[in-house]
Amino acid sequence: MPARGTAEWRGDLPSGSGTFTAGDTITGGYTFKSRFEDGPGSNPEQLIAAAHASCFSMALSNLLAQAGFPPESIKTDASVTLRRVDDRPTITNIALTTVGRVPGIDAATFQEKADAAKAGCPVSRALAAVPEITLSATLEA
Secondary structure, three states: OOOOEEEEEEOOOOOOEEEEEEOOOEEEEEEHHHHHOOOOOEOHHHHHHHHHHHHHHHHHHHHHHHOOOOOOEEEEEEEEEEEEEOOEEEEEEEEEEEEEEOOOOOHHHHHHHHHHHHHHOHHHHHOOOOOEEEEEEEEOO
């Protein structure tokens, strides 16, 4: 089943505004200031960050469980950086930071599974054009 999202922008770029809906329950508004000037509101990069963090967490949880280490918790933060490249707004970096509470696993195995989740989750694969996607993976005691 395809995932759905909609958006509408009204007005010109500097003074207009937009609204979006993702799925059935996620809605928000965005403006030039919320996207390019750190103003209040939402922006598309936040949606990308949430999607990547969600997908990665699910993928890592699955890989850990398949390896015999079902996690108690996988918490992932994603930070998406938007910069001007060749005078065009471009996503230049996504930083994933994940903390896992996984009984019985060692740090090296956790890192191996985290690296595999980063490479294999569908959102990571969809974002392959991003020049740099980094990962910091930590086991919680």
